[in-house]
Amino acid sequence: MAARSYGQHCAVAKSLDVVGDRWTLLVVRELLDGPRRYRDLLSALAPIATDVLAGRLRDLEASGLVDRRALPRPASGATYALTGDGRALEDVINAYARWGRHLIERRSPGDVVRPEWLVRAVRAYVRPDRDGPPVSLRLATPDGSAAVAITADRIDTLADDEDVDVTLSGAAEIVAAAMNPARVAELLTAGRLRIDGDPDAVRRLGQLFAPVPVRS
Amino acid sequence: MAARSYGQHCAVAKSLDVVGDRWTLLVVRELLDGPRRYRDLLSALAPIATDVLAGRLRDLEASGLVDRRALPRPASGATYALTGDGRALEDVINAYARWGRHLIERRSPGDVVRPEWLVRAVRAYVRPDRDGPPVSLRLATPDGSAAVAITADRIDTLADDEDVDVTLSGAAEIVAAAMNPARVAELLTAGRLRIDGDPDAVRRLGQLFAPVPVRS
Incomplete structure (x- = not known):
């Protein structure tokens, strides 16, 4: 208290x-x-x-x-x-994560990144009403990587050497921004984001996240 | 900042x-x-x-x-x-209000109450998936009263002299506790809560709030 x-x-x-x-x-x-x-x-x-x-x-x-x-x-x-x-x-923490999501699409000099915090973003940003088969995802950044399995009703952290369906690679702020489907095309075109994986799984992944308005 | x-x-x-x-x-x-x-x-x-x-x-x-x-x-x-x-x-604030709802079912000595804060509780505790016709509600406490109209997609504050469908009367902590349908019968029986209004509107009001587990 x-x-x-x-x-x-x-x-x-x-x-x-x-x-x-x-x-x-x-x-x-x-x-x-x-x-x-x-x-x-x-x-x-x-x-x-x-x-x-x-x-x-x-x-x-x-x-x-x-x-x-x-x-x-x-x-x-x-x-x-x-x-x-x-x-x-967790509901309060995820509400903060959603409110502040634009704040991690740029990185402030000196800020520390831990891959676990990007997993927190995944947990906060996936649609609560998602369905369909599971997709596993690796977030690979120069500051470390993390892997998660996203199913209709839960999100589990995977061991970092497990095979996944899709890997997003880029700087932490780019991987964070890529959780907004409205930004993915631009980030790929600019060569700042790389996506590896089965095209079907990539498509399913894009449906797990709700697009949000892009800030200039 | x-x-x-x-x-x-x-x-x-x-x-x-x-x-x-x-x-x-x-x-x-x-x-x-x-x-x-x-x-x-x-x-x-x-x-x-x-x-x-x-x-x-x-x-x-x-x-x-x-x-x-x-x-x-x-x-x-x-x-x-x-x-x-x-x-x-508001999403962050309502998440805090939901997390801490049991904390306002008892009143700490010296704590101030403003009726607007009970309206905040109404906004945080009504079901987001509610439907049906509007219900207007007055929360009447010894510390002041407030009135709101609850429709399927919004909650509006009413002038305090407007007629309402239902009035909940009692101490602030009792009116707060009564927003949990699982506690209403006990509070009425104990004579700590009073409900006035049209029985149909009272029934509809009870369906607007989701029951939550009662703490001992």
């Missing part, structure tokens, strides 16, 4: 009392991918300060959003996992 | 760079109800400090989320209105 409450009997303000502190939602974003050790979170969220991360995890545990589980011996330390209430924050 | 960027090329982190500062989303929440003068925002968001509000409005204007419009003479001052990008934050 944040040190200071807004003191407003409003579901938005009360939620921000719990998860509105700086860094808190980004800790939750990392834990949506599965339980993590402290040192993994510290590395994924760099340059977060270690006392800030420890404080946020304590707050999340006190609010019932994260469970801390001691590792079985002989290992030492603990893992942190979201509870059901914590996982329910 | 926040003073400090997370430095992460991720649509969630980039969004929080823009709207993650304390108070910012609550300023947007107020402006979703329409353009406001500075002094109206200061009063609706009390106890926000005046320099904090001024700073947040400047940041929102610099990020293209709010337009400042000088009032025509002889009036002085300005109104603040959301741009299209600003209004698009």
Whole structure:
């Protein structure tokens, strides 16, 4: 719980009392991918300060959003996992990801990219009403790659050496932009995006994402 | 734009760079109800400090989320209105409202209630796939009342003296809890909630809200 409450009997303000502190939602974003050790979170969220991360995890545990589980011996330390209430924050996180999608179509100098964050974008941007057979997809960037299998009702991360139906290759901001079908032709023509894979699977992939207006 | 960027090329982190500062989303929440003068925002968001509000409005204007419009003479001052990008934050705000709905089913001592925030809850909790004829609803609490007309594709605030089909009366936290059909019978039986109106309209109202699991 944040040190200071807004003191407003409003579901938005009360939620921000719990998860509105700086860094808190980004800790939750990392834990949506599965339980993590402290040192993994510290590395994924760099340059977060270690006392800030420890404080946020304590707050999340006190609010019932994260469970801390001691590792079985002989290992030492603990893992942190979201509870059901914590996982329910995925809707808030995906709403932010959709609202800010144009912000990752350009890259600011010095910004770090992790392939897991592009997978977060896939999860937020695929149509909730999609159907049809599964498509597996690799996002290949100079900053690393990630692979996912998209089915009608779930999206699973794949091991990075698994064969996939389609690979999108390019800079992270180009791969992000390519999740908007309205931009794909332009990016291919300019030679900034490469798509490899079975033409049928490429076509199905294009139907999994809803086009959004292109910003100049 | 926040003073400090997370430095992460991720649509969630980039969004929080823009709207993650304390108070910012609550300023947007107020402006979703329409353009406001500075002094109206200061009063609706009390106890926000005046320099904090001024700073947040400047940041929102610099990020293209709010337009400042000088009032025509002889009036002085300005109104603040959301741009299209600003209004698009309603999805994020409603996601928070849904996540935190159990938090307003009890009232913390000292918390302020404004009827507009209960209308925000209505907007967040009605089924997006609702249909059927319109229902108008008054939420009457000891802290003030508000009225809305709910149609298949929009929710409009009504003048507070307009006739409505259904009135829910009770403490703010009871009226909030009554937006979950799974709790209505218990609240009526306990005498904590009162429902007045045409039985057909009451039945239709009950179908506009999706039941959610009741917490003990």
